[in-house]
Amino acid sequence: MSIDSKWGGFKYAMCNESMAELSWEEQCRLVKNAGYKGIEVAAFTFVKESVEEIIPDRREQMVSVMKEAGLECAGLHWLLAPPPAGMHFTTPDVAVRQKTIAYLDKLIDFCGDLGGPCMIFGSPNQRNTMGIPIEEAKKYFAEGLACVADHAQKRDVKILIEHLPKYATDVINTLEEALELAKQINHPAIQIVFDFHNAIDETEPFDALLQKYYENIEHIHIQEMDGRHLGTGTGINDYVQAFQTLKDLKHDKWISLEVFDFTPGGKKIAEESMSVLKHIEGKLL
Numbered sequence: 572m573s574i575d576s577k578w579g580g581f582k583y584a585m586c587n588e589s590m591a592e593l594s595w596e597e598q599c600r601l602v603k604n605a606g607y608k609g610i611e612v613a614a615f616t617f618v619k620e621s622v623e624e625i626i627p628d629r630r631e632q633m634v635s636v637m638k639e640a641g642l643e644c645a646g647l648h649w650l651l652a653p654p655p656a657g658m659h660f661t662t663p664d665v666a667v668r669q670k671t672i673a674y675l676d677k678l679i680d681f682c683g684d685l686g687g688p689c690m691i692f693g694s695p696n697q698r699n700t701m702g703i704p705i706e707e708a709k710k711y712f713a714e715g716l717a718c719v720a721d722h723a724q725k726r727d728v729k730i731l732i733e734h735l736p737k738y739a740t741d742v743i744n745t746l747e748e749a750l751e752l753a754k755q756i757n758h759p760a761i762q763i764v765f766d767f768h769n770a771i772d773e774t775e776p777f778d779a780l781l782q783k784y785y786e787n788i789e790h791i792h793i794q795e796m797d798g799r800h801l802g803t804g805t806g807i808n809d810y811v812q813a814f815q816t817l818k819d820l821k822h823d824k825w826i827s828l829e830v831f832d833f834t835p836g837g838k839k840i841a842e843e844s845m846s847v848l849k850h851i852e853g854k855l856l
Contacts, residue, residue: 581817583848584609584645584827590837591616595633598837599640605841606849609645610637611827614681615652621674622681630684637685644687645825646790650678651697660698660715661708661742671697672715675730676722683726688825689790690723691764692716693733695740708742713755720758729789731764736771744772746784753787766792766829767810777813781820791817791826793848798831800840801847811854818855 651658732749795804
């Protein structure tokens with residue numbers, strides 16, 4: 572498939588948790604210097620109890636820092652990871668669900684204020700079954716997202732249901748299940764995300780999955796299949812066909828580096844992963 576000359580290439584972002592010990596200014600500088608165009612934010616890394624602590628002036632300052640570094644906000648993730656503690660989206664406890672939905676509304680405003688286009692709903696510990704049937708948990712999941720969908724749309728934010736491995740949660744483990752839930756809600760602000768690491772329960776190869784679900788995929792998370800940064804595993808070869816598919820599709824949304832082992836440090840994670848991404852690009856037709 573020929574590539575439209577207007578296609579500007581892949582847009583890479585990096586999630587900020589591996590740099591949480593640094594100031595926001597230092598995080599943005601590190602990400603930009605490593606060659607990324609965006610930074611993805613986990614709100615819990617900035618707060619003690621609530622995202623409301625990040626007052627409007629501070630949010631404006633965060634945007635200014637990003638702009639000065641030549642970055643954009645790629646969105647939010649780890650939405651319900653504590654702090655605050657006690658959040659759960661699919662619990663049978665009505666009061667807890669309402670509290671959690673209300674907090675998601677606050678995160679939507681934070682994402683909108685930063686200019687982020689999407690919020691990735693992973694948060695495995697805040698969406699498991701809690702001893703109830705899976706279908707009941709999915710029902711609560713859909714109801715909660717439906718409650719915030721109009722608000723998200725008004726803020727130009729999409730909430731993306733993330734497929735997560737069975738070892739992490741028992742609610743939504745495949746792209747098919749994620750899309751089924753999104754279609755049940757039937758709202759343009761509710762879509763899905765593709766995550767390489769989280770595709771371990773899928774039966775089709777990455778490129779086939781991307782082709783099959785691309786219409787609803789608004790964001791991509793990348794890392795090695797064991798969750799470490801790129802370059803520590805076989806992604807440099809295993810992901811080539813998937814990237815060829817994305818290039819053929821003229822993918823112009825964020826591809827964001829999300830890792831779970833921070834021990835190498837943010838700088839090494841950022842630089843070595845970018846080197847792999849560029850190496851993969853060099854193999855594409």
